[in-house]
Every structure is written in structure tokens, then in C-alpha cells.
Amino acid sequence: LSEEEKIALMSAHPKLIERPIVIVDGRRAVLARPAEKLAALFGG
Numbered sequence: 587l588s589e590e591e592k593i594a595l596m597s598a599h600p601k602l603i604e605r606p607i608v609i610v611d612g613r614r615a616v617l618a619r620p621a622e623k624l625a626a627l628f629g630g
Contacts, residue, residue, distance in 0.1 A: 605617040
């Protein structure tokens with residue numbers, strides 16, 4: 587699998603990595619644990 591295919595699979599099936607993935611603007615992503623990472627991604 588290509589890197590993009592792996593990322594797409596993990597994004598579609600977060601249980602594969604036990605962490606939710608949040609993608610913003612189709613170019614930035616973060617594993618959403620701990621919650622502080624989400625705040626940093628969204629400028630909070």
C-alpha cells in the first residue's frame with residue numbers, strides 16, 4: 587500500500603490505530619488524543 591492508501595484506511599477505520607484522526611483542509615491531520623492536540627489544530 588502507498589502512504590496515501592494507508593492514511594486513507596486509518597482515517598476510514600480509526601480502530602486500526604485506536605486513535606481518531608482529524609483532517610483539516612485536506613492537508614493537515616492530527617491523531618486526536620489527547621484532546622489538547624485538537625485544540626492546537628483548530629487554533630484554540
